[in-house]
Amino acid sequence: MGNENIILIGFMGVGKGTVARALVKQSDYFAVDTDDLIESLENKKIKKIFAEEGEPYFRALEKKCALWCEKNITNSVISTGGGFYKQENIKEIGKVIYLQSTFEKILEGIHNSPNAKKKLKKRPLLSNLEEAKKLYEQRVKEYEKVADIIINVEEWDENIAAQNILQELSK
Ligand code: S3P
Numbered sequence: 383m384g385n386e387n388i389i390l391i392g393f394m395g396v397g398k399g400t401v402a403r404a405l406v407k408q409s410d411y412f413a414v415d416t417d418d419l420i421e422s423l424e425n426k427k428i429k430k431i432f433a434e435e436g437e438p439y440f441r442a443l444e445k446k447c448a449l450w451c452e453k454n455i456t457n458s459v460i461s462t463g464g465g466f467y468k469q470e471n472i473k474e475i476g477k478v479i480y481l482q483s484t485f486e487k488i489l490e491g492i493h494n495s496p497n498a499k500k501k502l503k504k505r506p507l508l509s510n511l512e513e514a515k516k517l518y519e520q521r522v523k524e525y526e527k528v529a530d531i532i533i534n535v536e537e538w539d540e541n542i543a544a545q546n547i548l549q550e551l552s553k
Pocket of ligand 1: 392393394395417428462463464465466504505506507
């Protein structure tokens with residue numbers, strides 16, 4: 383394992399940021415989010431980066447961010463964008479935890495959240511649900527492959543998910 387970090391991977395809207403914050407409350411980890419790092423670097427929202435520069439440009443920024451995380455981050459929970467799992471050095475950054483849920487439950491969670499509109503609006507790849515479902519199906523196996531630990535978050539709230547992650551890590 384690299385750098386004593388926890389990296390949360392999983393599909394858009396599954397709750398990586400929420401679980402990261404719950405983990406911080408239950409441990410001594412600090413929290414970092416790769417999309418936030420990219421937005422700060424570019425001084426632009428992800429949605430705008432996609433619209434103005436295109437997806438390949440965003441993926442190149444994710445790569446830069448992954449290399450930076452490997453060199454510079456320790457003792458942190460790193461929540462990631464849904465496509466970050468593809469980074470070649472991900473295992474060098476830390477223990478990879480896949481937050482697993484069904485596509486339907488993920489959408490349900492987004493729709494039931496108080497800021498549902500904002501959550502949908504900021505994610506360009508969720509604008510077409512049919513395409514998003516295809517992307518989900520394609521990625522599920524890849525998430526599983528790269529994960530060190532898989533945590534099902536369909537029924538649990540973030541505090542229970544965080545507890546389960548810490549328990550798995552202590553084994
Ligand atoms: C993406 C997920 C987004 C963000 C970008 C691309 C993806 O992050 O990185 O819109 O490829 O799945 P969230 O998983 O936090 O929505």
